[in-house]
Amino acid sequence: DFAKVAFHEAIEAYPSLAFYATAENEYRMKRMEHVFVQTVWALTKQVRKGRFVPEVFEISFSSHDKLDALSFALSEGKRMEILGRIDRVDTCQEDGKIYVKVIDYKSGKTTFDLLKIYQGTQLQLAVYMNAVEEIQKKKHPNLEAVTGGLLYYHIDDPVIEVAEGLSEAEINQKIFEALKPDGVVNSEERVYRAMDDEFEGKSDVIPVALKKDGSFAKAGTSVASSEEFAIIKDYVKMHMKRVGNEIYEGKVSTNPIPDGCNYCPYESICGISCK
DSSP states (O other): OHHHHHHHHHHOOOOOGGGTSEEEHHHHHHHHHHHHHHHHHHHHHHHTTSSSSEEEEEEEEEEGGOOOOEEEEEEEGGGEEEEEEEEEEEEEEETEEEEEEEEEEEEOOOOHHHHHHHHOOOHHHHHHHHHHHHHHHHHTTEEEEEEEEEEEEEOOOOOOOTTTTOOOHHHHHHHHTTTTTTTEEEESSHHHHHSSSSSBBBBBSSSSBTTTTSBBTTOOOOOOOOHHHHHHHHHHHHHHHHHHHHHHOOOOOOOOTTTTTTTOOGGGGOOOOOO
16 A cells, blocks of 8 residues: 555654654554545545546745736835745646646635635635636646636544444445535536536535536535636735735734634733624
């Protein structure tokens, strides 16, 4: 198993850390190995269900890349340039277009939320998509770059409820469904079918569910048209520019995000409450 070999090679590269020095550490290593192997299994199976192909992993951006999507003109002739790194970019070329899917790996419970984008607390995927599409346009000048999807994959070991008598294959399928990425995908059929061309009712690899008449079901579906994606990306550019100007102007007032006080250790001495 290549995944297990790679895991142990990575562990053996740091002998001084004594990963197996105690029973507790040994248990943690076994659990990490299990989650790692399961993650590789799930990601591989997800890719095989569609025509999108992973193009780059761990792609980093810096000021040397000269990307307009990551450079913002501020007031008084100042500019703000941001750095970043995308976990994975998948692409699919069809009919003179190149569809782009950005995937960010998360160990927590991050979910895609348009309200958080509006509030400015979840800008990462949209900013990265702007950068990736600019790169694709330079790389493929004769193709139109189209947003395929913005997705989070949660690195997890889900606990599932199973009925008595289920086979191992059926149990694995439930685990696979629990590991389905969260986010939003393009509502154009040729795009979401390129991510999963096998499903009939509800996809187990993208947030799309269909009714019998072929229309989208409300439950289990998170889609946006190309025009709606463009609005999201334009809003994020505007918001980044506004925040950059506020940073440059030295605005440091207390301005907690909604529900932020629930997790802030300084709530008792802060003069502002979100509640």
